[in-house]
Amino acid sequence: MVDVRRVKLPGVGVLHTFVTDDGGKVGVIAHRSGHSDLITFSDDEDAADVTKVSLRLNEDEAHTLAELLGGTQITESLTALDQIPGLSIDWFTVDYDDHIAGQQLGTPGERGIVGLTVVAVVRGESANPAPAPDFKVFPGDTLVVAGSPEKVAKAFAFFRSGDLPVRAAQSVDAPPGG
Known part of the structure; x- marks a missing residue:
């Protein structure tokens, strides 16, 4: 056995x-x-x-x-x-052709992904927990993220292509007069 x-x-x-x-x-x-x-x-x-x-x-x-x-x-x-309902914690390994490669991490909220956290960036044998927005991401890094499954998928799409899907409901959430 x-x-x-x-x-x-x-x-x-x-x-x-x-x-x-x-x-x-x-x-x-x-x-x-x-x-x-x-x-x-x-x-x-x-x-x-x-x-x-x-x-x-x-x-x-x-x-x-x-x-x-x-x-x-x-x-x-x-x-x-x-599993914890409503929470997905997953990792994204950065490839050379990914949008995020060579870029500063930034904050998910500034990138249009509110409710997502980059928990750590793993580089080689070391982890960089709670990385600052100016942390530069390189190919081979692994980003550990936490959020709803939808937010994680949205973040992965952004990391790969730099594009975020636009929801029609966003205009409803805009403040009056804005």
């Missing part, structure tokens, strides 16, 4: 890992937002030929992979226990 380690990732979800017979590790990060990351990496951190592969799966893709591998819905059930 395979020994599976389960580690809660506060605000993110749950990480399940196991070691294969050939010394590699396989892991699945089940995010609160519903998507999963499938990761594989060498167990020997000092090896010269360490390789790591990471694959982001949406909820449907994760279910399909689980079915193909003969998995159960235990992971889904455990993840559901960890």
Whole structure:
């Protein structure tokens, strides 16, 4: 029987890992937002030929992979226990072609995303909790954000493209005479 380690990732979800017979590790990060990351990496951190592969799966893709591998819905059930209604905490890994790459973080409210918080920016092996608005974001950084699932999705769209969807209801919220 395979020994599976389960580690809660506060605000993110749950990480399940196991070691294969050939010394590699396989892991699945089940995010609160519903998507999963499938990761594989060498167990020997000092090896010269360490390789790591990471694959982001949406909820449907994760279910399909689980079915193909003969998995159960235990992971889904455990993840559901960890969820807080109305709150999504997720991470965004910055790529070179993302809008936010090379930019100052700013504040979500100034960028039109009220009700979202950038909890931390992870760079390499260090975390920068509660980053200031002038914190410069670089490719490879991971932004940890918290807010409603809709606000998180809106922030991710902005980080990627620089565009925010415009709601028709915004004109209703405008102050009188403005």
